[in-house]
Amino acid sequence: MSSRIEILNAGGYRSDGRRQYELRTISIDLSPRGSGADGSATLSHGLTQVSVCVFGPREAKMRSQTFHDRANINVEIGIAAFSSSERRKRGRGDKRVLELSHTLKATFEPVIQTSLYPRSQIDIYIQVLQQDGGLLQACVNATTLALINAGIPLYDFVCAVTGGVHSTSPLLDLTLLEENDLPNVTVAVMPRTGKVALVTMETRLHVDRFEEIFRLAGEAGKVIHGEMKRAVKERTQDLVNAMQSVGKAAGTEVVDEY
Amino acid sequence: MRPPSPSIPEKEFLFTALKQSLRLDGRQPLEQRQVELNFGPELGWVECAQGKTRVLAHVDAKMVKPPPERPFEGIISIHSEISPMASSEYESGRPSEEEVTITRMLDKVIRRSDTVDKESLCILAGQRVWHLRLTIHCLADSGNMLDCACLAGLVALKHFRRPEVEVIGEEVTVHLPTSRAPLPLSLHHTPYCFTFAFFPDTSIPPVLDPNLLEQRLSGGLISIALNAQRELCVVQKSGGVPLVPDDVLKIVDVAVNRAKELDALVESRLKEDWAGRKIEVI
Amino acid sequence: MIEFTSFRQHPDNFSVKHPEDVDMDMDMDEDEDEDFLQAGSSKITYPGEYLTSSQAFMRGHGTYVDNEDVIASVSGTVERVNKLVTVRAVRTRYNPEVGDLVVGRITEVQPRRWKVEANSRQDAVLMLSSVNLPGGVQRRKLESDELQMRTFFEEGDLLVAEVQAFFSDGTMSLHTRSLSYGKLRNGQLVAVPPILVRRLKSHFISLPCGVDLILGLNGYIWVSKHVKESDREGEEGFDAEAVYSNRNDDIDDSTRMAISRVTNLILVLASHSVPLTDAVLLDAYEWSIEQDAHIKDLLQDEIGEALVTSIISRG
Numbered sequence: 001m002s003s004r005i006e007i008l009n010a011g012g013y014r015s016d017g018r019r020q021y022e023l024r025t026i027s028i029d030l031s032p033r034g035s036g037a038d039g040s041a042t043l044s045h046g047l048t049q050v051s052v053c054v055f056g057p058r059e060a061k062m063r064s065q066t067f068h069d070r071a072n073i074n075v076e077i078g079i080a081a082f083s084s085s086e087r088r089k090r091g092r093g094d095k096r097v098l099e100l101s102h103t104l105k106a107t108f109e110p111v112i113q114t115s116l117y118p119r120s121q122i123d124i125y126i127q128v129l130q131q132d133g134g135l136l137q138a139c140v141n142a143t144t145l146a147l148i149n150a151g152i153p154l155y156d157f158v159c160a161v162t163g164g165v166h167s168t169s170p171l172l173d174l175t176l177l178e179e180n181d182l183p184n185v186t187v188a189v190m191p192r193t194g195k196v197a198l199v200t201m202e203t204r205l206h207v208d209r210f211e212e213i214f215r216l217a218g219e220a221g222k223v224i225h226g227e228m229k230r231a232v233k234e235r236t237q238d239l240v241n242a243m244q245s246v247g248k249a250a251g252t253e254v255v256d257e258y
Numbered sequence: 259m260r261p262p263s264p265s266i267p268e269k270e271f272l273f274t275a276l277k278q279s280l281r282l283d284g285r286q287p288l289e290q291r292q293v294e295l296n297f298g299p300e301l302g303w304v305e306c307a308q309g310k311t312r313v314l315a316h317v318d319a320k321m322v323k324p325p326p327e328r329p330f331e332g333i334i335s336i337h338s339e340i341s342p343m344a345s346s347e348y349e350s351g352r353p354s355e356e357e358v359t360i361t362r363m364l365d366k367v368i369r370r371s372d373t374v375d376k377e378s379l380c381i382l383a384g385q386r387v388w389h390l391r392l393t394i395h396c397l398a399d400s401g402n403m404l405d406c407a408c409l410a411g412l413v414a415l416k417h418f419r420r421p422e423v424e425v426i427g428e429e430v431t432v433h434l435p436t437s438r439a440p441l442p443l444s445l446h447h448t449p450y451c452f453t454f455a456f457f458p459d460t461s462i463p464p465v466l467d468p469n470l471l472e473q474r475l476s477g478g479l480i481s482i483a484l485n486a487q488r489e490l491c492v493v494q495k496s497g498g499v500p501l502v503p504d505d506v507l508k509i510v511d512v513a514v515n516r517a518k519e520l521d522a523l524v525e526s527r528l529k530e531d532w533a534g535r536k537i538e539v540i
Numbered sequence: 541m542i543e544f545t546s547f548r549q550h551p552d553n554f555s556v557k558h559p560e561d562v563d564m565d566m567d568m569d570e571d572e573d574e575d576f577l578q579a580g581s582s583k584i585t586y587p588g589e590y591l592t593s594s595q596a597f598m599r600g601h602g603t604y605v606d607n608e609d610v611i612a613s614v615s616g617t618v619e620r621v622n623k624l625v626t627v628r629a630v631r632t633r634y635n636p637e638v639g640d641l642v643v644g645r646i647t648e649v650q651p652r653r654w655k656v657e658a659n660s661r662q663d664a665v666l667m668l669s670s671v672n673l674p675g676g677v678q679r680r681k682l683e684s685d686e687l688q689m690r691t692f693f694e695e696g697d698l699l700v701a702e703v704q705a706f707f708s709d710g711t712m713s714l715h716t717r718s719l720s721y722g723k724l725r726n727g728q729l730v731a732v733p734p735i736l737v738r739r740l741k742s743h744f745i746s747l748p749c750g751v752d753l754i755l756g757l758n759g760y761i762w763v764s765k766h767v768k769e770s771d772r773e774g775e776e777g778f779d780a781e782a783v784y785s786n787r788n789d790d791i792d793d794s795t796r797m798a799i800s801r802v803t804n805l806i807l808v809l810a811s812h813s814v815p816l817t818d819a820v821l822l823d824a825y826e827w828s829i830e831q832d833a834h835i836k837d838l839l840q841d842e843i844g845e846a847l848v849t850s851i852i853s854r855g
Contacts, residue, residue, distance in 0.1 A: 036731070038633060057633060057661040059647075068709070071661075099362045099496075102355050106497025110458075110477065113604070113613060118709050120661045148587055151632025153602065153613035156588035185493070192588040192611070195500035199480070201493040202366050204447075207514055210490050211507055218503055232586045236615045239630045240582060242813035243736070245852045 007166045007178055015177055016046075023161070023173040023220065028231040030149050037125075039150025043142035045173060047132035050139055052146040057120035071117035073109055075101040077139070079128040084176075101126075104139055107188060107198045113153040122152065133176040134162045136186045136200065141228060148232055158197050159224040160188035163217040165205060170213045172220050185213050189221035269475055276462045276472075283309075283469060288512055290452075290467040293523060295413055297531045301440065302418030306410035308467065310400035315410035316393045317418040321430075324380070324387040332379020332387040336364050338394040338407065345399040360404050363494065364394065367408050367449050367483045371491035374415060375444040381423055386430055388420060390443075401469035404481060408451035413524055415443055417531070449491040450520050451483040452513045458499050464509060466516070480506070482513040486521035582619075585612035585627050592625060601635075602627030634659045634734040634758035636712040640703045641743045643724070643756030644714070646693045652686055654693055656701070659734060659758040662711050666693070670704060670715035672722070672783065692784050698724040700754050700762065720744060722783045724754070726791060727764025730803050732810035734759035738817065745818045749798040749825060755816060763803050765791050801828060801835050808844040814851065823854050 005015050012019060024046030033040040037053035044050075060066045065074075077097050081089045090097050104124070112122065124146070126139055140160035147154060164174045164182035174184055183205040188198035196218065201210070264272075272282060279287050291309035298305065302317035324331065340348045340357050348354060353361070367373075379388040392414060394407050419440035424431045455468035455476035464480075465472060473479070478498015483491040490510070495501070585591065591603060591610045599605050602614045603625060612618070614629040636642070636658075644658035646666075656664040669681055671692060693699060701714035701721050716722050737743075737755050745753040746766055754762040767789075791799075805824045809816060827850050828838060837843055 039631065059655075059657065059663040095358055095362055095365075098353075098355075098358045102358060103496035106478065109497060110499050117661050119711075148615050149631065151614055151616070151629035153604075153629075154587040155604065155606075155611075155613065157586070189503075190500050190588070192590075193500070194503065196495070196503050196506055197500045198497055199493050199495040199506060201490060202370055203491070204371055205490050207484070207488045207490055207510060210493070210510065214507070215503065229586050232615050233584050236584045236586075236617075236630050239813050240584065240617055243815055244582075245814075 005177060007181055008169060008171065014171065016175060018173075020169055021172050021216070021220070023223065024175075026224065026227045028145060028228065030145060030231060030235040037146075037150070039146045039148070039152070041142050041145035041149055043138060043145060044130070045134050045138050045141075046175065047130055048134050048138045049128075049130040050135075050142045051127045051129060052139075052142040053125045054122065054143075054146040054150040054152065055125070056122035056150070057117040057152065058123075060119065060121035066119045066121065069118050070114035071112070071120045071122050073105050073112065073114065073122050073124065075105045075108075075124045075126065075143075077101045077104075077126045077128065079131075083128050084131045100136065100139065103136065103198065103200070104143060107140060107158060108143060108147070111154050111156065111158055111190070111197065112147065113155065116153060131176065133174045133179040134186075136160065137162050137173075137188075140188050140198065141224065145228060145232065149235070156190040156192045157225055157228055158188050158190055159221040159228060160186055160198065161217045161220040161224055162186045163213040163220070165209050165213055168209070170209075170216050172216065183209075185210065185217060187214060187217035187221060189218050189225075191222050191225040194218065264471060264475060268471070272471060272475055273457065273459060273462060276457065276465065277459075279463065281465060282471065285467075287463050288466045288516075290516065290520075291469075293409065293520065295524070295527045297417060302414050304410050304414040304417055305397075306406055306413060308402065308406045308409075309469065310398055311403055311406045312397040313403065313406045313410040314395040314397055315407075315414035316395075317390060317414045318393075319388045319390050319418070319420045321381065321386050321432075322389040324384060326384075329384035330380050331376040332374075333389040334369055334374055334376070334392065335389070336361075336368060336392045336394065336411070338364055338396070340396045340399075340403070343398075344396040344403070347399075356403075359496075360396075360407055363404055363451070363481060363483075363492065364407060364411060366492045366494075367451055368392065368411050368415070371449055371483070372446050373412070373449060375446055378444040381430060382425055382428070385428075390415075390418075399470070401471075401473045402453050402467050405451045405453050405467060408449075408483065409520075409524075412448055412450070413528070415445065416448065416524070416528060418443060447485040447487065447489065448521065448524070449483045449485045450517050451481055451492070452516055453479050453481045454509050454512075455479050456499060456501060456505075460499075460502075464505070466512065480509060482510060484510075484513055484517050486518050488514055582617040584615070585618055586615045587613050591618065591627075596623070598624045600624045600626030602629060629735075631733055631735065633661055636660055636664075636703045636706075636758070638703050638705060640739075640757040641700065641754070642703060642714065642758040643698065643700050643729070643754055643760035643762050644758070646695055646697045646699070649689055649694060652689075654689070656699070656714060658712075658714075658756075659731070659760060660712060662709075664701075664703075664712045664714050665707070666699075666701060666714045666716070670713065670717060672717055672719075674784075693723065697786075698729060698762065700724060700756065723785070724762050724764065725785065726767070726788050727752070727762055727799055728803060730761045730763060730806050730810075732759050732761060732806060732816065733813075736810055736813065736815050737761070738815055740817060745821070747798075747802065747818075747822060747825060749802070750795050751798045751802050753802070753818075753821065761806060761816070763799050763806070765789065765795050765799065797835060801825070801838070804835055804838040805847070808838055808847055809851075812844065812848045814848060820851060823851055827851070 027044050029042040039054040042051040057071050065072050079090045081087050137160040144158045162174050162184055164171045164184040183203035185201040294307040296305040305314050338361050342348050392411055419442050421440050422433045422438045454464045454466050455472050456464040458477040480495040482493050589612045594605045594608045594610050599610045603610050604613050612627045614627055616627050616629040619626050642658045644656035646654050647657045648655035652668045654666040656666050658664045701716045703712050704715040705713045737757050743755045750766045752764050752766045
């Protein structure tokens with residue numbers, strides 16, 4: 001099915017007025033959610049918005065699921081029925097949702113230093129609030145931020161971006177409209193080493209085109225990393241400042257062995 | 259039940275061997291196990307084996323009324339089941355993570371990549387279309403069931419022939435296979451799936467078509483589905499140990515060559531089988 | 541299909557080496573890599589940030605080594621003791637140390653032990669042999685004690701205890717073998733981020749308004765009616781009835797108000813990330829009385845901000 005809206009017009013603009021390589025606005029909120037979560041993050045890429053809460057590392061609910069040498073990671077995703085233009089309830093048993101949570105679990109398992117927390121469990125709960133393309137990308141980025149916010153040690157950030165190809169021109173950070181029409185790739189990179197943690201592609205694309213968009217998405221991941229890094233630093237700095245403003249002056253009795 | 263994890267010496271043994279590009283079953287790192295295709299008496303019945311991994315695929319077709327939103331397209335549904343018979347790891351009932359992966363990958367490789375020309379399955383717009391049911395049964399798992407299942411499913415679709423139908427006005431006549439030769443499905447392309455395992459120790463090269471032990475000790479898998487025309491259909495590296503981007507592209511290159519070889523094999527086996535079948539047309 | 545073997549590159553993940561072991565590195569160039577920690581300023585890190593070379597420095601908590609680089613794994617502040625580099629996460633679960641005072645809640649009664657939830661990475665263990673038994677402090681535990689464990693602590697009970705030791709898997713073991721430890725009554729629990737509770741000379745604080753505070757290092761704070769020192773310890777050493785009692789004492793209205801006020805103050809201070817010490821709490825309490833602020837109004841944003849500003853200026 002092809003839509004009547006031009007994906008990329010003659011002037012080089014996309015349907016929402018962006019250029020080919022332009023990313024959508026990212027907004028990041030790292031303030032606590034009030035649910036007693038150890039870390040949380042709400043992130044939006046344009047109109048796609050997800051909220052993630054991380055609990056743990058904590059005592060595992062089911063002892064059979066624990067590992068003697070590392071923490072178990074549990075990912076659960078809820079997709080709000082109102083998140084897409086077509087109201088649709090997806091249950092927990094939905095294969096697509098299961099696959100998504102499995103993908104996230106597998107992505108973060110080697111990134112989190114799980115061996116520090118034997119027999120514990122880290123729960124990651126994701127709520128998808130709005131969908132406008134790039135769902136996996138938003139979930140990966142928001143989960144990274146929530147994990148950092150919870151103080152869980154990670155080897156690196158994981159930054160994901162979608163990319164697509166319109167005839168021969170590559171586009172980045174696709175909206176739902178573009179995602180439905182174009183072959184698209186989601187790539188998650190670890191910016192420090194440039195290694196790729198996740199690649200998915202579901203539509204037909206020539207090998208040579210794939211290489212182009214794959215490399216491009218890897219680069220774009222580093223741009224996203226910059227934004228995520230800034231948000232994390234800002235939040236950390238705020239907390240540190242708040243603690244130091246009083247701690248130093250009133251801390252005459254503090255027995256600080258650090 | 260979680261399978262007992264391999265012991266440390268087993269693991270060490272495998273990893274040291276792999277570092278020297280040796281695999282425990284004597285293959286090269288990028289060598290597939292021998293693919294065997296056996297066709298059943300019926301059209302669209304294929305048993306595919308890679309080593310000890312065996313998968314059975316079966317296609318049947320029936321006529322149904324199409325859903326109102328897609329009146330010109332036929333329907334394809336894929337049913338896959340991993341029974342405890344394949345391996346003691348699987349339980350009946352709740353689908354395991356692996357089962358979800360296989361089901362979703364089959365869906366992506368066969369259905370979402372537009373393998374079958376759905377419009378050619380239309381008999382009478384809005385009234386009658388063909389509904390193809392692809393059933394996949396995993397008989398034995400000794401690693402890399404996904405590739406085997408995809409291959410079996412695809413070959414089954416290629417092998418299958420549907421009865422010819424004739425439409426005169428609103429009247430639909432189905433010709434028995436004995437009266438008119440049944441027709442093959444029209445396929446846009448044939449994607450083949452290749453799974454590579456990579457390991458936590460980055461000095462170990464990735465291996466194609468991992469066996470059970472390699473799969474269990476791997477740091478993750480990357481599955482690539484593509485056709486002989488160098489078109490990628492699915493690339494799936496869902497997590498696992500991070501890879502250098504160039505390695506991913508190298509793996510894709512390997513898959514391109516393997517797809518051509520596999521395509522030639524499948525075509526020749528299908529031709530052989532077809533030659534052996536006597537279709538009587540009266 | 542995918543079975544993971546987690547990263548094993550750093551088998552020494554948790555071993556924080558003593559600064560003395562580092563002497564051999566001391567002759568390394570002192571000036572190189574010094575920029576990451578200037579005196580007075582605290583550098584903020586994020587996971588994956590390069591800190592220094594592992595040739596010259598030892599890595600501590602919150603860091604890992606990759607290719608001779610020391611890299612941060614959490615976001616927080618860099619700290620250095622001689623050649624040991626650590627990153628202290630700005631928010632994290634409680635990391636227990638032996639001797640810490642914690643407030644916890646019983647989650648499970650198991651044979652000869654209780655499981656205690658204490659905001660750590662795993663539930664803590666309280667052994668039957670680590671509690672004071674009725675009828676004298678120095679008594680052998682009997683089979684009858686095992687059978688009536690629920691009369692001491694049952695699921696849901698709150699208690700204050702000390703971290704005694706660690707099991708091999710890192711689970712902490714608690715003890716309540718002191719007259720100041722044991723079951724908690726006459727008040728309410730507040731949970732704050734553990735980093736806001738610093739190690740103090742005493743974690744039992746009595747405010748002049750008739751409120752006692754127990755600042756658990758795990759971020760759980762017990763706010764209760766003041767109990768006289770002599771009453772708490774009992775005249776004849778140990779009174780099992782009182783220690784394991786589930787009944788609250790009579791609490792008059794003004795004390796109840798004071799408890800609520802202190803609780804709300806703690807919540808406000810915690811939401812502004814102000815470390816909690818007795819001095820800060822006392823200041824905050826005085827301020828709220830001076831301002832004549834109603835208890836529930838304390839939780840409003842403007843009043844909370846005014847409170848924190850005043851605390852900072854006083855400090």
